[in-house]
Amino acid sequence: MSETIGFTIDGRPVRARPGQTILEAADAAGIYIPRLCAHRELHPFGACRVCTVKVNGRPQAACTMPAAEGMVVESNTPELTEHRRRLIEMLFVEGNHYCMFCEKSGNCELQALAYRFGITAPRYPYLFPNRDVDASHPDVLLDRNRCVLCARCVRASQQLDGKNVFQFVGRGANKTLWVNAERELADTNLDVRDRAVDVCPVGCILRKRQGYTIPIGRRRYDHEPIGSDIERAGAARGA
Amino acid sequence: MTDIGHAVRQICAVYHNDASRLMDIIEAVQSRYGCVSSEAMNLIAQALGIPRVEVHSTVSFYSFLSNRPKGRVIIRLCSDPIDEMFGMLPVANTFEETLGVHVGETTADGAITLEWTPCIGMSDQAPAALINDVVVTYLSTDKAREIVAELRRSGDPRKLVHRLGDGHNAHPLVRAMVHNNIRRKGPVVLADLPPGAALRKALAMSPIEVIRDIKTSRLRGRGGAGFPTGMKWEFTRQAEGARKFVICNADEGEPGTFKDRVILTEYADLMFEGMTIAGYAIGAKEGILYLRGEYAYLRPLLEHILQVRRDAGLLGRDICGKRGFEFDIRIQLGAGAYVCGEETSLLSSCEGRRGDPKNRPPFPAQKGYLGCPTSVNNVETFCCVARILDRGPGWFAEIGSKGSPGTKLFSVSGDCAAPGVYEYPFGITLAELLRDVGAEDVQAVQVGGPSGQLVGPDSFGRRLEYDDLATGGSIMIFNSSRDLVHIVRKFLEFFADESCGYCTPCRVGNVLLLRKIEEILHDRGSPDDLHYLEELSATVKFASRCGLGQTSPNTVLSLLRNFPEVLKRRLKPPAGEFLATFDIRAALADTERLVGRSSVMYAP
């Protein structure tokens, strides 16, 4: 046991291996900390800030913060939940998220987070940005209206596919997902089997001709909230 | 047309095809071709062996870089509120009229582009603009016409400089019309020191003793955050790594601050001396001066001073005869990005990438530039370092107040008789400062720039020091005729433009804050907006990834806290069913024009 780090999340003792982030240790302990840009197979990025927790009273992204001995982490508190709701609402109004005709609906992590938090309408005005759709690739659709700038595809292409298909250009509200080509996605070496295509949490990167193959009622988040798998595993271990 | 492929390969070769020098390569390509075209991006990517989209990403991040051709001359008008207060809007209109373009456009002949740019560090001589690298100050509508006439005649912005400024502004390598406006000198920064004097004293000690002296002096970082310098150096010294770096943050971008401009112009030796001492203390051989793109006009002078120091044995190998101590400094030019003043963004930029901040931990002291232990300190901090080594830590610690030893440079601008740079011991009250600068009828003072606090007369007794009114040096004064809500809007516009866009709260939240303040300015505010602004600000501050978003709502929050009446005066509950923000007349205006009739239901 001396090899591991001990700390608490919402008063529950948690153990972590050296080098593990708070988020990884929480997952292993069966405590779900909501997140969007974090992905098990990818290096932490810390962009969406949905996983923000308090560490010894100070805000930190759980996905990038290494666990340390004795740290006191707060996650499931009314204050943090409220911040998370606002961040999710910001992401909704920032893009053009028309769930009713999005192929990702039901399997979308942004939508699932909103369901988990019971959001019925954002308190912020919709910004209705003008964004491009890139349908050039024979097998993959890139609809930037739905991009949440999480960089999962950027990272997966680099870290899992050994390519560099995606990167961001511009800054601030003009920050945009771009492709490694002069013009469009078809000019890159993206393959339909690339992991970069799978990891998109929303309906921004989609395989063509796969829409609505899973009927309503059997989609990932139709019946239970996002994070239930982690919590169930934790409950099973605790029991 | 010369072969662009050959030229780009040559430029890349100068930097040994090193991708971490992408900023320099891009700047060189742009200065040769006016932009970094799609073709140029391909060529750079090929030469450096990096993905093309990485080049595109860097080019697209900085406002001084462009992938589309712009005018041979670019006029960048300073958009900060101080410039506006001193008449920038009529000046801008005159430029638009005489050039026949709107701001943001290029003349049809491709000669001149007109743009807005945030604070260029000339608030003490506003309104001001950058014309290519040439600074023009104290603009008026007449001057705007003369400038356009001269540019049309010669196309050479250097010909706009007739009367040179004081001090080194008149140096043949600078030749700027800029004035130092040094109003009050103090014993620490704005004082002479023979080059090498402090360095020799440092080299007579061990590096650990130097760090001990800095710790004894209790010097804290002058950039604003106030981290103890000695501790930062100790961490960097102790961190493992064969290669370490000293970086001087001269990306003075906080609107209303310009004191580093004056140091760089007149006291660069002091700063370089401090950097060299830091190199000795932490065990670094390499130093970088990250110079904001707006101060590119100072680069030839700074390069010259570095060369003089090399020639005098104050840089290079065996410095001052100290066997084995080697240190040199290069200048990294920025390209118009406020966020790069944040130390980890600055590191990204030095590495040739978009100026995104990095995740912390690890801190730069552990893993900084190129993954090596790095100490990033402010221009003024390095000046203090040199002085401490010369006069002793005890002498320094005696100056100023208990928690804030030493002096501080203040950049004072706005409604006062004598805008300029003032060096005071820490701990003077705001009232004393306002008296000395000749400020009357003061409604509010923005202390520490837009990321600081807006305070009113009830705070003028407070002290300018780390533990009370902390500031990196920006003091903007607004008299009773100024509209504070409009000023806050300008600041939010600045933050929304300058956010790197990496994290949600800063990227989206600042846009939403700006939008709400604009609604209030257009008399579409309702009492509920106070709560809306409070909670939105709270989340942006709480959840943002770096200092930009963690401080950008301060301007809104200090308006709410310190000037509630100013805001409340503009808020009224909506009279009918419509929300205050919904304007049926505005929503119909376009259609009415298109179809050629007015609404019957909602008649004008």
Add this chain to the structure above:
Amino acid sequence: MSSKPRIATCSLAGCFGCHMSILDIDERILQLIELVDFDKSPIDDLKHFTGRCAIGLVEGGCCNEENVHVLQEFRRHCDILVSVGECAICGGIPAMRNNIPLKECMDEAYRNGPTVYNPSGVLPNDTALPLVLDRVYPCHEVVKIDYHIQGCPPPADAIWQTLVALLNNRPVELPYEVLKYD
């Protein structure tokens, strides 16, 4: 006049799908009419409000001045106003025009569209036709909306449970499986 609470409904820039979903509560509609009376609504075809209503259900967003006018009427006459469905909440499909300039939309619809015959090029401007707005507005960006029922259309259960909760002064808490955006 009965003492039952009154309900009004309307469809603004919507497709009437949400109204179909109201009817989709099946036999519970019999329970509903025990509980409430319908006032202005396409269901009973009452064109004007006859009195104060407890609840107004609004389908669709605001794409023209008539939508705005109806919504304004609803706000004036209803104690509780509920946005029903994605169009009311976020503008829905009609809001896809929000990032296309208005003139381009008009030209496509009335001048250059492949099926348009309009040699004079005049845009419809009869005073009987409501003028379109510069963009499609979600209802809560025009008037205060008290509750939102998500879905395209919302499941009949979501509408039913919301109504029952509101009529009984209970907090509206929809089970996880009923809160859906599609």
